[in-house]
Amino acid sequence: MPISYHSSSKTFHLYNSHISYIMMVLPNGHLGHLYFGKALHDRESFEHLLELRNRSMAVCTFEGDLSFSLEHLLQEYPCFGSGDMREPAFDISMDNGSHISDFRYASHIIKEGKPPLPDLPHTFVDHDHQAYTLEITLKDTIMHTTMILSYTLFEQLPIITRHVCFKHEGNSPITLHKAMSLNLDLPDSHYELVELTGAWARERHVKVRPLEHGITAFGSKRGHSSSNFNPFMMLKRPHTTEISGEAIGISFVYSGNFLAQVEVDTYDVSRISIGIHPQNFSWTLEKNDSFTTPEAILAYSDQGLNHLSQQFHTLFLNHLSPKKWRNRPAPILVNNWEGTYFDFNEERIIDMAKTAKSLGIELFVLDDGWFGHRDDDTTSLGDWYPYLKKLPHGLKSLACKIKALGLDFGLWIEPEMISKDSDLYRRHPEMMLHTPQRHDSHGRNQYILDFSNPLVVDTIYHMLENTFKDVPIDYIKWDMNRSMSEVYSTALPAHQQGQVMHRYILGVYHLYERLIQRFPHILFESCSSGGARFDPGMFYYAPQAWTSDDTDAIERLKIQYGTSFAYPIRFMGSHVSASPNHQLHRFTPLKTRGDVAYFGTFGYELDVNQLSDEEKTIVIQQIEWMKEHRSLIQYGTFYRLSSPFEQDTCAWMVVSKDQNDAIVGYYRPLNKINSAYTRLPLLGLDPDKLYGINQTYHYGDELMHYGLITSDESSGLCEHEDPSYDYYSKIYVLKAKSLI
Ligand code: DGJ
DSSP, X not given: OOEEXXXXXXXXXXXXXXXXXXXXXXXXXXXXXXXXXXXXXXXXXOGGGOOOOOOTTOOOSSTTOSSOOGGGSOBSSOOSSSSOOSOOSEEEEETTSOOOOOOEEEEEEEEESOOOOTTSXXXXXXXXXXXXXXXXXXXXXXXXXXXXXXXXXXXXXXXXXXXXXXXXOSSSOEEEXXXXXXXXXXXXXXXXXXXXXXXXXSOXXXXXXXXXXXXXXXXXXXXXXXXXXXXXXXXXXXXXXXXXXXXXXXXXXXXXXXXXEEEEOTTOOEEEEEXXXXXXXXEEEOTTOEEEOOEEXXXXXXXXXXXXXXXXXXXXXXXXXXXXXXXXXXXXXXXXXXXXXXXXXXXXXXXXXXXXXXXXXXXXXXXXXXBTTOSSTTBOTTXXXXXXXXXXXXXXXXXXXXXXXXXXXXXXXOTTEEOSBSHHHHHOGGGBOOOTTSOOOXXXXXXXXXXXXXXXXXXXXXXXXXXXXXXXXXXXXXXXXXXXXSOOOTTSOGGGGGGHHHHHHHHHHHHHHHHHHHSTTOEEEXXXXXXXXXXXXXXXXXXXXXXXXXXXXXXXXXXXXHHTTTSXXXXXXXXXXXXXXXXXXXXXXXXXXXXXXXXXXXXXXXXXGGSOHHHHHHHHHHHHHXXXXXXXXXXXXXXXXXXXXXXXXXXXXXXXXXXXXEEEEEEEOSOOSSOOOOEXXXXXXXXXXXXXXXXXXXXXXXXXXXXXXXXXXXXXXXXXXXXXXXXXXXXXXXXXXXXX
């Protein structure tokens, strides 16, 4: 069993061949943290790692003992008010107004496998021996509350998942004001924080900052995980690179408000935590009520950031996203949004679909504007039945015509939203999330349904079910286009208003569950004004997400590169759009747009009938190429090679599991004059294999240590296949010799 409990020292050790995670029951009964990092030998006791030291002026637990202070110990799930002056992992008030708690070790169980988290997205295993779970029960006997800390160690991965469950057994209610999913105390602060930040259309840019004394934090209070910050962080040693050194990764399987923070105390101890944002959160537990936090993921690498990212990619592909879609490459789609916006009718859509089919496209996605009487973004959200002015024969007829062409049919919905100009609002204004007597702020002219109320979720479910049940729908794009404001549920009493934002997200998850159960064949793609809900919570239901509303190939380099820190290529919706680009108004070659979009789900976001014959020929070739290579691209091992945040080029590659095949994407946005010689060292190849690239052969060691010569591409003097010298890209396909 890779989880051991040594009763003589009351020590827990979770370990596999990659990592060790060690905790012990402290003399006061609380749980102390001893170690997280590279695997250590197991032994009867790790007590010697507990540093008890007299420190003047510390608040101490035991009378006559100046060495035991919660302020100076690494702790597993710290409380506030009994000596530890740092940020607590939780905050509970009793009905006498006290916020003091005292959770002491009571028992534990160790089991094979990984139990599911009820009503919440979570990682899972296919067989019990893929993971082992430790559940530690701590009790506060004054409060009559139990806290269960759950840890699952994945046998083959340097990964532990965690969550916490509070169960209240007392007669007087308690209120949870804060309940983080993970706390990790590290003994030093020689780390840099890597985070993914941005805004609409420039999501998940990589930012690195050193840790300082005090708190470094980011999060979302917007009701969705947001395009501004992602529920993900890495802590890397200052010398750690993409290919070497130590780093810790933390991710949060949740789609709503979150807080991610690192506190460094003045003894240089780092306290990391992630969980539901405490702002606007409070949860009262009556006798026999319980509350379970969402799941957090903790990963470790001593082989650099690429390796750490790959661990998340493996976990997410094999243990998070729906099993049904595992190892199934994304269908190549065309989405009409940037091609038509709201300006379409059945005839135009059918014409586009016919052309799409002739180009080799597999799935036609009808985006926003097909329902209610929606001609712009001011109306109809909530009226999920076809707009007969645009689709006079209804949705079923359109879908059947598209299917008859040999294409799959996909549809856009935004089920959490309501327009004031809608039948739903006219009938049920109370279904809107709003604070009575207060002004309602809108976002993109729309308002939000109160998904914290199960009746509202049920209403939307039935409307969608009714619309979908006779229509041959293969794919749904589920959008969510605004942040929340004036949050209040008229369906809940005053003392439960702090539950609304979490209940809302549970409502979203519940609707996903129901729709997936009712329509198991549908492939879901999540979307939120582009990439504002690109989080592990969503990937539990939808194996792909629209990465960004920014479809400009050059901007996408940064967005996709940054996204790859946490998420696999298979998850990233990436489409070729028109030139000039609609967001940046930049002209880029069709080749470059394709070369960037290949590293994602791949598709088109334009009116295919506007393409010239020459462009159609290129598109046909692109689609054929992607069909041949998409399994490798979407399921191979992904490596970042050259960062667009640090260099004037960008490069990445994927390598097949058997190291026989690899594909490199190389991008040089701006041309350079008389430039230096450049080489691109590749990664992940077999040093002993001879790889063919464009009729020349190189051993893997040469490609990895000398590198691929890219000087020609950046000299400004070479012959180009594209008229533009800027926005240059090149794809290299490598095949091991015996296979050529
Ligand atoms: C935002 C999405 O990100 C776009 O792709 C498109 O679906 C629009 N919404 C439609 O309103």
